[in-house]
Amino acid sequence: MSAVTKGSGLVWVGRSIRRLEDPALLMGRGCFTADLPAAHRVRFVRSPVAAGRIAKIDKPRNALVVTASDLAAVKPIAPALHKFGYVPIGQPVLATDLVRFVGEPLAAAVGRTDAEAEDIADRVLVEIADVAGVADARAALADGAPLVHAQTASNVIVEGKMATPDFAAAQARAHRQVTIELRSRRQNATPLEARAGHAAFHPASARVTLTCTTQMPHLTRTAIADLIGMPESELRVVAPDVGGGFGQKMSLVAEYVVLVWLARKLRSSVSWTEDRRENLIASFHSRDQYVRLQGSFDAEAKIAALSAEVIANVGAYSCYPTTCAVEPLMAMAELPGPYVVPAYACDARGVLTNTCPMAPYRGVSRPVITLAIERLMDEAAAQFKLEPAEIRRRNLIAQFPYKSVTGLMMDEGSYRKTLDIAVEALDVPRFRERQRQARAQGRYLGLGLSTFSERTGYGTPAFAARGMGVTPGWEIAEVSMDPSGFVELRIGASPHGQGLRTTLAQIVADELGLAPERIKVVHGDTDRAPYGWGTFASRSLVIAGGASVLAARKVQAKLKNIAARLLEAAADDIALENGAARVVGTDRATPIESLARAAYHQMHLFNGDFEPGIVGSAVYDPVGTFSNACHACVVEVDADTGHVGIERFIVVEDAGRLVNPMIADGQIAGGVAQGIGNALLEEIVYDETGNILTATLADFLPPTIREIPPIVLMHVETLTETTLTGSKGLGEGGAIGAPAAVLNAINDALAPFGVSINEMPATPQRIRAALRRASGKTT
Amino acid sequence: MSEKISITLKINGAEHAIAVEPRRTLVDAIREDCGQTGTHIGCEHGICGACTVSLDGEPVRSCLMFAVQAQRDIRTVEGLASRAKFRSSFLTLAAELPTLSTARSSTLRVTPKCLVQYLTSFSLTIVILLRSGRTLFVRLRRTNSSIVRIQLAAFHDGP
Secondary structure (H helix, E strand, C coil): CCCCCCCCCCCCCCCCCCCCCHHHHHCCCCCEHHHCCCCEEEEEEECCCCCEEEEEEECCCCCEEEEHHHHCCCCCECCCECCCCCCCCCECCCCCCEECCCCCEEEEEEECCHHHHHHHHHCCEEEEEECCCCCCHHHHHCCCCCCCCCCCCCCEEEEEEEECCCHHHHHHHCCEEEEEEEEECEECCCCCCCCEEEEEEECCCCEEEEEECCCCHHHHHHHHHHHHCCCHHHEEEECCECCCCCCCCCCCCHHHHHHHHHHHHHCCEEEEECCHHHHHHHCCEECCEEEEEEEEECCCCCEEEEEEEEEEEEECCCCCCCCCCHHHHHHHHHCCCCECCCCEEEEEEEEECCCCCECCCCCCCHHHHHHHHHHHHHHHHHHHCCCHHHHHHHHECCCCCEECCCCCEECCCCHHHHHHHHHHHHCHHHHHHHHHHHHHCCCEEEEEEEEEEEEECCCHHHHHHCCECCCCCCEEEEEEECCCCCEEEEECCCCCCCCHHHHHHHHHHHHHCCCHHHEEEECCECCCCCCCCCCCCCCHHHHHHHHHHHHHHHHHHHHHHHHHHHHCCCHHHEEEECCEEEECCCCCEEEHHHHHHHHHHCHHHHCCCCCCCEEEEEEECCCCEEEEEEEEEEEEECCCCCCEEEEEEEEEEECECCCCHHHHHHHHHHHHHHHHHHHHCCCECECCCCCECCCCCCCCCCCCCCCCCCEEEEEECCCCCCCCCCECCCCCHHHHHHHHHHHHHHHHHCHHHCCCCCEECCCHHHHHHHHHHHHCCCC | CCCCEEEEEEECCEEEEEEECCCCEHHHHHHHHCCCCCCCCCCCCCCCCCCEEEECCEEEECCCCEHHHCCCEEECHHHHHHHHCCCCEEEEECECCHHHCCCCEEEEEECHHHHHHHCCECCEEEEEEEEECCEEEEEEEECCCCCEEEEECCCCCCC
């Protein structure tokens, strides 16, 4: 690949400049969806039961309440997947005859204020006849379990199944079998800003502008236009400042479809701001999985074969565009992780239940499968009487590129190096001594490692391989310079906290010899930005960044050609630096804005050799790249209370070239905080009838700053050849690696009791229960 | 519930004469009736803290208060920011951070007392991210030689 951004001479890339997006956000001057005034406010009436048949919906008089019968012409949300036996199911935007989970929207009540809309919603009387439902995935697999959707033969909506030809023989030859049964409880991504939509009809143009908290503005436009049956040109989707997404804002939101429909009907503006209860019960959930993993090891403690069974509870409907297959299929494809696994078998099922639908959440399946394989490695290490670091060293991939047993091509990483740095920082021998002394005093310290790879920045072929009906991948970037020499970079990616307005400006700044402040990144507006896929799957810096480089180089070439004419030199001898075009090795130079001015206002100088203006656009669609990291933590478990305190947390991360190390650190630290929440605190609980018990933040517990320890971050920079900038994605890694490090540390701490904690979150109650079982006590 | 009461909210020194229903929460009044949207609503049950404002100098959850209770001196994020104007002051101190000697950067949790203990010989930039009670959250970044620069990038009161 081109060496322009690989070599030295980078001025802005690699520097921790302050985020250009921050001043407005820190001063309370951001613009979020809920900040927009609307003529009408919407409150959704939601199902109070997990499974039922709607008998009657009584609307109050003198009030506008919309139900499914009003939306008869609106199609249900029905994403497609053409593989793995996926059965397409539809989700009506408002429930028609059946309700399938607590919180499913039944009706939209419209008022002039939120309070009035809530009053109206309270007067909507709904009669629902109970039907049998099922909330747990294993129960849903049982013979005679009620079917969530009539068109599926069982509640299995998708099943990925594979076995390498040599699997049975490899397993049979193995020296030792180690099995882990793991349970990951259901979680909610919990962005601080819940979902919100604002749809405004413009009478002059007959268009609707939907402003909403989305990670995918263009696809939201396409999807809503398809469902309502309107031309896409009549809909503009804007993602303004968005207060966190973590995947929850990636999927299409049924409520937004209702808002657009209402704005057209009322020829006015309508808005809905989700409250926290709605977000917890009816947005999207994730990570509700059972994993059974069996490792077959040779006498040297190397993996000879790996087999896995994954049961993912996908809830009641299938999210658009990824479908609900995303968790089980990602588990199947990526479970072998950073290890050499010669033989592999997997059965990964997505199971429908009467619970809130599953959708991607930072890391998707990988926090769970990383936990599974990392617990397996520690369990095997104990059986082989090896240090956890040693068994990993023996199994980590060291030769690159490496073709995984599931067919993934893994580019160069630093799997062993990041582990070695983390282990050295921990000073394991000293820790073991401290652990021994502490145990003698009845204190239980534990050390946990988590090594993983993170597939990031993957383009069209990777999504196509999944058989998705909508195949994301590429990104377009458009760079233009106005006559005053300021640059606009327009991207289809849609950052919502990742700092791309800064990092992409840094990348383009180096291509054009300008300061980042002169480059304004425009995104999140379908009228202003080129069609694109948005921001998810740790892709934007790699893919939108690559497209930005290519587009900026077109502009760079044009600037050099113009400068060559104005300075009477060859274009190859022109350098763009410090805001000027300079003839290399001379003092002849001209400010870049003079080139811009000439390109618009002095075209007669160029005899028609160039087109007027300075614009460039480009597409980038990479194959994908694997970043990697080692997380290590030290915990102390209180054996009396079951409380876990994290003493140290170290992350050694390799995401290739860091465009802005400060922003990279922020991404990793935030992910680690979420991972710690997953590991210790966060759990969505349903009772057996499918009623949800965790509808407030007093019940569903995201970590606060009190629970998050100091996080030491270190970086290795393996400059990958597979991306244009040498960068790899890192948005999800913190969340992927942290739960396994925490759970391994807890298990290490509790080793004297002979207990295994293979369930997350590892709450004090679960730890206490395990200790009671181990001691034979019943109380 | 629709009978409205006339009140005056003083936000960041400016008086807003508004009419609100008794059930109107303070945060809704600040955002909707007074147009100050820098204060956000995160959970509406007092857990997340996104709606925190200063009332007569004390932090309060504006989602757990009614607007009619709040005819006092209110400061919101907009008011803090206008005073801060992103002023930074720099202190040069020495620091010792043995556990971080190999770290390129880190986020540490320290009390002010600890912070003083850390100050000796490593070369780090400390950016104070936020203050919670007696705890400062700082970001450390190694720079060049044996100095620590404590960059007070947090908002300051007054000039």
